[in-house]
Amino acid sequence: MKNKNITFITQAAVIAAVYVALTMIFAPISFGQIQIRLAEALTILPLFxxxxxxxxxxxxxxxxxxxxxxxxxxLFGSLATLLGALGTYGVRHFGQRILLVLPPIAANTLIIPFVLRYGYGIHLPILFFMVTVGIGEILSCGVLGGILLGILKKRRRVIFRNY
Known part of the structure; x- marks a missing residue:
């Protein structure tokens, strides 16, 4: 049991570190009204x-x-990612690739526009933000996450052998 806990904590820490690194390396496109947070591709990892x-x-x-x-x-941006990750974990047994990427796309598309509008005070329509954030999430979660999913499925036993 102790070894499994250490593995869990280590995997969580590595995933957090990679998320932060990707967000900071690509900071110019990771934040703002029109954003493509490449780190969101990692939201398929709850499958593994x-x-x-x-x-x-x-x-x-x-x-x-x-x-x-x-x-x-x-707070709310992190909550959106948490909800997306929980959603991906929740649909992992349905076997449909599209279902794995929908929870993070939906969570961010519904939550982040309100943060941009009311948190940052950017006076553009919520619907505009839903479109721009949604497109960014489709690119990062759907396209890049889908590519990452294909790569990891081939190497699942090597990378996540304790689960």
């Missing part, structure tokens, strides 16, 4: 390990803090 759920949440939380986000963005 439940450690991805806290890892993604902590990674997003730290990425938002380090990126200079305001408190509503730090």
């Amino acid at each position: 390990t439940p450690a991805a759920i806290p890892g993604l949440f902590v990674g997003c939380l730290l990425g938002n803090i380090m990126g200079g986000g305001i408190l509503p963005d730090i």
Whole structure:
């Protein structure tokens, strides 16, 4: 049991670190009204390990803090990623690739526009933000996450052998 706990914590920490690194490396496109947060491709990882759920949440939380986000963005942005990760974990047994990427796309598309409008005070229509955030999430979660999913499925036993 002790070894499994260490593995869980280690996997969560590595996933958080990779999320933060990707967010910071691609900071110019990771924040703002029109954003493509490439780190969101990692939201498919709950398919492989439940450690991805806290890892993604902590990674997003730290990425938002380090990126200079305001408190509503730090809290609600991280909550959106957490909900997306939980959703991906929840649909993992249905076997449909599209279902794995829908929860993070939906969570961010529905939550982040309100943060941009009311947290940052950007006076553009919520619907505009839903479109721009949604497109960014489709690109990061749907396209890049789908590519990552294909790569990891081939190497599942090597990378996530304890789960």
